[in-house]
Amino acid sequence: MMLHEVASRSCEPSRRVSGLCIFYNPRMATTNQTLAAFFSQMADVLEILEGDRFRINAFRKITRVLEELPEDVAAIGPEVSKLSKIEGIGKSSAERIAEFLITGKMKDHDELLTKIPPTLLELREISGLGPKTIAMFWKEAGITSKAELAEKLKGDQLSNLPGMGEKKLENLRKSLTFSQTAGGRVRIGQAMPMAKWFVNKLRDLKTVKQCEFAGSLRRGKETIGDIDILVAADAKDAAAISEFFIKLDVVSQVLAHGETKSSVRTTDNLQVDLRVIEPSSFGAALMYFTGSKEHNILMRERAIKQHARLNEYGLYKDDAKTLVAAATEEEVYKALGLAWIAPTLREDRGEIALSEKGKLPALLKLSDIKAELHAHTTASDGMWSIRGLAEAAAEHGLEVVAVTDHSRSQFQANGLDEKRMEKHLVEIRKVADEMKKTITILAGTEVDILSDGKLDYPNSLLSQLDVVVASPHAALTQDPEKATTRLLKAIENPCVTILGHPTGRFVNRREGLSPDMKKIIAAAKARGIALEINANSWRLDLRDIHARMAIEAGVKLAINTDAHGPADLNELQYGILTAQRAGATKDDVINCLPKAELLKWLPSTRS
């Protein structure tokens, strides 16, 4: 219990320490995130101080591991032998983590941070400004913060420093301004339409033979740093294609422009990178630009072990001249003794070992989804009637749709009280009967999980419904322990079929609850209910790592759009990507069940 409190206790005072506070996201809730920030800062400081680059890389890796670790390290406990079992964490860092879990402090971290001015790390947020230049600015010009940099950039005060020509300074001015206004990574739901727009524009060119988006967008990550676009074309056409790209009307700024590589910022502040490559290298390049970086490094190391070399142009034998594979991703993986790995799995989470053994999961596809089990109508805050929803669902090729409007506590969303819900139920049954030849309409609710874990309707009403999605909407800042108790209580209610968006987070906007997911998953398993991946790109809740935990525990997932209107059904793609990132097959997801089986599964959760 003490350990669980460590994160919040150690975060709290840090916010009061002047200067230091800026490095902490005030919403940072978990021990893992706090520790990840510590290791990241140690890496940053070491870079500026020109420390050992392999040590820096080790800290960077630990940062990533901690950020993605599904389990709270506080729950693992301060035992060095257990902590050092985590991939990437050796004995010395296990000791640092244990020290933090016990005392709420990390001596090495604190000491390193005293070696630079506390605000110096702000400068890392400015693109084009790296550790070498930051160190020089600090030592040669006394710059220790963004504000001081801005001041010195106003005049010509930095032009006497080595390497600081007028153009460089002008770029720094722009980057600094941008870093002060930009919001960082954007939601996948924002990036995807823009990426598709660029891809379509480029595909219209006759000289473009293939065009795909790559990067974290292709891997289906919930947030995207920039959009990577890859074009296959003959070398002679590359320059013209790059020229076309940087002159598209949504481009507001050209960040870099070469023959084969260009980079722009769009009017809505997205960075888009274009790479033009020979068609014969398209597969190797697509692999390279899809990443992840960690996956690529493992692949290149694998190539080296096989006396070969892998880069974006292909896989070469050790004389670096004999091309072994390059045209398609499948070829390159095969040449390295691997089965093709889906982009959504390329995160260095064991996918290469699975591929080697031929044990990669058969990931589910969008077309495997047969049912939408969470959608709203005008009865609460939706935009369409029961019939309108059902028709739209049928047009999307679905066989089953559940009408799940909000319960009474969601008064701002026009939630239904018991009386209205009972009338609504009659109406749903009526429309269901009228449309039974088109689609199966189920009667349900998205019932609020109140802050104490009670549900917003009595079981006498809930038991009349086919689908009960129980979701938290309010009290989303309660502490992890309360949140866990709350959700466990809801899961134990015998009427619940699906736990909806379990954390209530909004990507990039609010943290939501941080319940003990291990306990939630175990309880869902015991009850036989499903955990939702809410596909809306604002939510994506469960997130990928938790969905993976659920699958590993044998818990069924539900992938629902939580649709309030026609556009929302298209968000299903993001739920699919998240499920794929968790390694889900169609057997893991109740929305993929054939109708007859789904109609049997739903009541089975009540027994």
Add this chain to the structure above:
DNA sequence: GCCGTTTTCGGCCCGACTGTTTTCAGTCG
């Protein structure tokens, strides 16, 4: 600092672009 189907010591991915350089360092992905 971490890791081990050639290693407990000796490795640790690779190339493009920019801006300032006369051959390269810094940054990025």
